[in-house]
Amino acid sequence: MVKSRLTAFAHSPIPDASRYMAAMTNTAIPASPDRETYARDYAAALAANGDETIFARAEPIGLFMEWLAEAKATEPNDPNAMALSTVDAAGAPDSRMVLLKDIDERGFTFFSNAESDKGVELAARPVAALLFHWKSLRRQVRVRGRVEPVTEAEADAYFATRARESRIGAWASDQSRPLADRETLEAAVARETERFDGRDVPRPARWTGWRVIPEAVEFWRDRPFRLHDRLRFDRVDGQWRRERLYP
Ligand SMILES: Cc1cc2nc3c(=O)[nH]c(=O)nc-3n(C[C@H](O)[C@H](O)[C@H](O)COP(=O)(O)O)c2cc1C
Numbered sequence: 001m002v003k004s005r006l007t008a009f010a011h012s013p014i015p016d017a018s019r020y021m022a023a024m025t026n027t028a029i030p031a032s033p034d035r036e037t038y039a040r041d042y043a044a045a046l047a048a049n050g051d052e053t054i055f056a057r058a059e060p061i062g063l064f065m066e067w068l069a070e071a072k073a074t075e076p077n078d079p080n081a082m083a084l085s086t087v088d089a090a091g092a093p094d095s096r097m098v099l100l101k102d103i104d105e106r107g108f109t110f111f112s113n114a115e116s117d118k119g120v121e122l123a124a125r126p127v128a129a130l131l132f133h134w135k136s137l138r139r140q141v142r143v144r145g146r147v148e149p150v151t152e153a154e155a156d157a158y159f160a161t162r163a164r165e166s167r168i169g170a171w172a173s174d175q176s177r178p179l180a181d182r183e184t185l186e187a188a189v190a191r192e193t194e195r196f197d198g199r200d201v202p203r204p205a206r207w208t209g210w211r212v213i214p215e216a217v218e219f220w221r222d223r224p225f226r227l228h229d230r231l232r233f234d235r236v237d238g239q240w241r242r243e244r245l246y247p
Contacts, residue, residue, distance in 0.1 A: 004090035038224055045138040049221040049229065059240045060217035060233040061105055067139060067219070068103070074136035083131040084110065086121040094121060100130075101158055101209070108143060109150060111158055111209040113175035119206075122147050128212050138222035143214050150209035159203035167201035168192045218245075 033042065048070075057063050071079035080100040088094055094117065102109035108130055113119055122128065130143040150158075159167060172188035179185055218232040230245035 004088050004092040006090075006092050042138065042222070042224070045136070046222060046224060049138065049223060054219065054229075055231055055242075055244055057231075057242065060214070060219070061103070063219060064141060064217065065103065067134070067137070067141065068100075068132075071132075071134040071137055071139075075134055076136070079134065081132075082108075082110075083133075084118065085129040085131070086118050087125050087127070088117075088121050089124055094118070095131075100132075102154075102211075107145065107148075107211040107213040109154075109209055109211045111155070111207070113170070113173070114206045114208050115177075116175040118176075122210060128210075130212055140220040142218040142220070143212060143216070145213045145215040147210050147212050150211055152208075155208045156203055158209060159207065164201060167203075168196060170207045171196075171201070171204050223247075 031037075038046070054063060068079060078099065081097050082100050083095050084098045085093055085095040096118065098110040098112060098118075100108055101111055114123070126147040128145065128147045130141075132139075132141040134140075159170070162170075168189060171192040172185065215235050216232060218230060221229045223229055226247060228247040230247060232243050232245055233240045234243070235241075
């Protein structure tokens with residue numbers, strides 16, 4: 001049997017009650033919202049979350065683009081940040097944030113290092129889940145699907161848009177491998193900077209992109225007192241099927 005790097009799956013102890021109560025009274029964890037909290041902190045976002053016409057949409061990509069544009073106007077940073085979940089060789093889930101760099105009817109594209117953990121996991125199991133959470137809008141979008149590498153031309157085109165320093169960084173970083181100290185990384189950057197002095201920095205072969213081809217896309221938005229809205233699209237025989245879900 002293939003073993004995961006993780007040992008956490010060996011057993012899952014139930015936390016004892018006193019530790020659970022300590023967490024419940026931890027002041028860093030906000031209390032569940034009451035009427036006053038909704039009126040004070042949620043009003044603006046919830047007012048924008050009442051439009052029932054989303055439940056008549058024929059497909060998800062247009063609505064996703066509208067929500068992303070709204071997030072760009074309201075999020076403090078990285079509205080295109082998404083959690084990317086993959087599975088390792090033992091079937092254990094693995095998540096990390098990446099940036100969405102392209103979206104069209106074909107799917108959701110991101111870029112990374114093919115030799116990183118995510119790259120290795122995607123090569124073995126080309127499936128993924130994406131998760132967007134826009135706190136300012138109190139909205140979430142979930143995406144699940146198959147994953148395909150982008151073409152060399154697409155990877156080249158995106159790599160060319162990165163700052164020279166970021167392109168050099170892609171050569172210098174053995175992403176997800178052990179690193180002794182900061183100096184070692186800086187020495188690698190200095191070495192690559194010198195190597196490319198006076199010439200263009202090409203894309204390293206290991207640095208590429210992937211497209212998640214959506215088979216399911218679910219929109220969630222906050223409504224008062226946890227009676228949230230959920231709208232899921234499933235691709236069935238090449239057509240989008242729409243379904244409203246209980247929160
Ligand atoms: C907001 C945010 C955006 C990120 N975007 C990317 C990205 O687009 N590509 C990438 O390789 N890593 C990105 N990272 C770093 C990854 O989360 C992760 O640390 C790295 O890719 C190694 O992951 P892995 O070891 O699972 O392969 C981002 C991190 C954050 C917090």
